Amino acid sequence: MNTQNQNSKLQDKRIILMGGTSGIGLATAKAAAEEGAQVIVVSSSQQRVDSALVELPESTAGYAVDLSKEQNIKAFFDGIGSFDHLVYTAAENISLIYVNDLELGKAHDYFNLRYWGALASIKYGAPHINQGGSISLMSGIANPRPGSGWLLGASICGAIEGLTRAMAVELAPVRVNAVSAGVVKTNLWNSIPEADREAYYKTVGEALLVKRVGEAEDIAQAFTYLMKQQFTTGQILITDGGTVLV
Template identity: 35%
Template sequence: MSTASTLFAGQRVVVMGGSSGIGEAAATAFAADGAEVVVTGRDRDRLDAAVARIGGKTTGQQVDAADPAALAAFFAGAGTVDHLVVSVSGSAGGGPFAQLDLAELARGFDAKFWPQVRVLQAALPHLRKDGSVTLITAGSSRAAFPGTAGLAAINGALDAMVPPLAVELAPLRVNAVSPGVIDTPWWDRVPAEQRTALFDGLAATTPVGRVGRPEDVARAIHLLAANTFVTGVVLDVNGGTNLATGR
């Protein structure tokens, strides 16, 4: 008879942006391993629904990661945080470079880069000295897909911070997970027929033969938090789309 894992029993994990997709999947993995999990988001109803799905010792806190005062208040009341996952994201900043709206690109930074930086700064005084931080960036930072230069800039800026932060903040461990195309609600803005065609086309040229699922990324986040001998790493979770396949 199988028993529940207790790998993270007695530890507090905060997942910023945990009400859906990758963040929710990560929270589910930690909760299943006995952690006390706090998920955050801006929408109370979505948070409550996510907490119900995740189960375990999970609570939800309504926090706007773009609001420094709200972040300070949240972490002041969060107690000691053993592991922090920052899954705050946005969709602005894409499109052909010649027509790229620079104000839209700035909004992309405001939606993802600056909130992730603000979250980490606000959390630092409350993180366990030898705990972990995992940022969620994106494979666009090191891919070469037309129309993603702006997204590459946003995610590449976060990726570039990981190694120096891992040294500066040691023994706190700082890593990032860089997902490829993952089937999450982030893609709901694309019409269903177009989305299916895109996913099918990518799957056909990806070594593993499919696009990713939130659980694929969650397992990588879980690994980086659990392995106390890994820091300063940006871990690709993309099904091998960055490999030269010859196809």
């Protein structure tokens, strides 16, 4: 193991990544593992768990847990033991919808994984977090800068940011933060045809200050920073390429 890993604040830390088998979650798992962390990835899909484990160190553990079910989340944390950091990035594909077309029943379902799953993970995971540990959640710039059709996305991001601040107070000294990401190239956009998706990335990227949309690895760096930064809690780390400024 190299000197950089030995000096890392994540060396030998036990990190649980809910939704850690694809996109931003998998990139974060890889980044943490590179710094010497013991990584545990969790997904609702056994196939995704198996695929992720191929890309991660042999020491990585993976579990298939239905993150839309509270009892399954409880059972997972009851059996996992103590750990240092919890990262929750689980989400379904992005779906744009307008208020006139909204079906409230489906809108309720959209919150199951992104919000209620996160809250259940906090409830059952927090008691097992070691001293100096943290919880990091996933938000997005749809909250401060919603576009047309983003009513559900903006609502969930706002809810996550409120939850972040409330939990930072209630669970102290466990640190609780969130990453607010801009447009990032991940599988969550796969419901949009590839040609349209690439055109969207190009249009958005050209308008940003950094002249590109994000990569999963960009957001992974934000998550590893929050795990290592011992004096930050209750904060929303905006990692958006300058979206809120343009």
